[in-house]
Each structure stands twice: as structure tokens, then as C-alpha cells.
Amino acid sequence: MSAGFETAIGQTTLQSETLFGQIADDIRDTGYSILPNALPELLIRQLLGQVNTLPADEFSVAGIGRRHNYLHEQRVRTDEIVWITGDTISGALWCQWANKLQTTLNRQLLLGMFSFESHYSHYAPGAYYKRHLDAFKGERNRVLSVVAYLNPDWGDDDGGELVLYTDAAGSYVKVSPQGGTLVVFLSEDFPHEVLPARRDRFAIAGWFRTNTSTTQRIDPPR
Ligand SMILES: O=C(O)CCC(=O)C(=O)O
Numbered sequence: 001m002s003a004g005f006e007t008a009i010g011q012t013t014l015q016s017e018t019l020f021g022q023i024a025d026d027i028r029d030t031g032y033s034i035l036p037n038a039l040p041e042l043l044i045r046q047l048l049g050q051v052n053t054l055p056a057d058e059f060s061v062a063g064i065g066r067r068h069n070y071l072h073e074q075r076v077r078t079d080e081i082v083w084i085t086g087d088t089i090s091g092a093l094w095c096q097w098a099n100k101l102q103t104t105l106n107r108q109l110l111l112g113m114f115s116f117e118s119h120y121s122h123y124a125p126g127a128y129y130k131r132h133l134d135a136f137k138g139e140r141n142r143v144l145s146v147v148a149y150l151n152p153d154w155g156d157d158d159g160g161e162l163v164l165y166t167d168a169a170g171s172y173v174k175v176s177p178q179g180g181t182l183v184v185f186l187s188e189d190f191p192h193e194v195l196p197a198r199r200d201r202f203a204i205a206g207w208f209r210t211n212t213s214t215t216q217r218i219d220p221p222r
């Protein structure tokens with residue numbers, strides 16, 4: 001590992017503490033946080049580098065729901081995903097970053113987050129994800145959603161915005177999937193959708209979960 005790399009990581013660690021504090025404040029105040037230029041540039045470069053070298057056959061058509069009720073529902077979403085593991089350098093850096101966020105938010109907000117799962121997503125031109133919730137009330141499963149965008153130079157005409165509905169009256173915030181932008185929100189509280197893009201759109205979607213293990217069933221599955 002070069003000295004430059006270590007320095008870069010050192011710098012991002014300091015910035016991360018400020019950033020994580022900001023996310024905690026936002027979640028406490030409104031339940032969501034939208035921060036442009038939030039992810040360390042080095043991390044974005046690494047993640048985009050990896051997603052761009054993944055062979056096409058590693059992506060699978062995304063489904064709705066988990067395990068037994070896993071459906072391929074063309075009408076709801078048309079993106080393709082690859083689950084992220086810590087087995088690659090970029091995957092490990094991302095999981096390390098998410099882990100630090102988890103620790104800070106657990107300490108400041110007492111959310112009881114226990115594990116993290118995330119995937120790369122690729123939306124080909126025209127692909128979309130219709131309005132949905134990432135978790136259902138009462139399940140206490142996915143607690144917090146995190147979306148990180150990897151697209152350099154995303155233009156106003158490129159589409160592909162995330163629309164986050166912020167109240168029952170239908171107010172919303174539109175977020176451009178510009179590289180480095182981070183969106184964090186309480187999974188049960190914010191319906192959202194992804195509008196069709198005019199160019200390839202790369203992102204990471206991740207979820208912090210609580211531990212709902214019983215003696216019969218180990219959850220979350222790995
Ligand atoms: O890519 C995005 O902007 C959001 C993706 C999303 O909502 C999901 O994967 O559940």
C-alpha cells in the first residue's frame with residue numbers, strides 16, 4: 001500500500017467524522033439526509049472502477065422481496081444488481097466505511113443496527129424502479145437505507161433522479177445521481193422511486209438491519 005493511499009484514507013477518516021455527525025443530525029431532524037460530494041473521492045473511484053470491470057453475466061435482474069417470495073417483476077423495477085462482499089479491495093473499503101457510519105449512528109441515534117447488506121446497481125438507459133418502500137412497518141428489519149451514486153459528470157438532462165417522498169401529502173425531493181452524492185433515510189418511512197435515465201446509471205444501495213434472530217431462524221441471512 002503506497003504512502004499516498006494511506007494519506008488519502010487518513011484524510012477521509014477525519015472528513016468522515018464530520019460527515020457522519022451531519023447524517024446523524026439530519027436523520028434526527030427529518031428522517032433523511034441528502035449530501036452531495038459526501039463520499040471520499042478515492043472510494044468513489046475504486047467502486048466505479050470495480051463496477052465497470054464486472055463482467056455483464058455477474059449482474060442479475062433485480063427482484064422484489066427476499067428468498068421464497070423473490071419475484072422478477074418487470075413493471076416494478078428493471079435494474080440489474082451485484083451484491084457487494086468484502087472480498088475485493090473496493091468492496092472491503094465500502095463495507096469499512098459503512099461500518100463506521102453504523103457505529104456513529106448507533107451511538108448517536110440508538111438505532112440498534114446490527115448488520116449491513118448492499119449491492120451495486122446498474123440502470124441501463126430507460127431502466128427504472130417504481131415507487132416503493134425498502135421495509136414494511138413493524139417488521140423492524142431494514143432500518144436505514146443508504147444510496148451512493150458513482151456517476152461522474154451527471155448532467156441535468158441525463159434523468160435517472162431518485163424521487164424521495166417526504167410526507168403523506170406527496171411532497172418530494174429529487175436527487176440527481178451525481179458521483180459522490182449520498183442519500184440516507186429511514187427505510188420504513190420514505191417511499192421513493194428511480195426515474196428512467198438516458199445513460200447508464202451506477203449506484204450502490206445498502207441497508208442496515210436489526211438482528212431479528214430466534215433460535216429457529218438466523219436472520220439476517222448471509
Ligand atoms: O438508486 C437509487 O437511487 C435508489 C435505489 C433503490 O431505491 C433500491 O434499490 O431500493
Ligand SMILES: [Fe+2]
Pocket residue numbers: 132133134192
Ligand atoms: Fe429503494
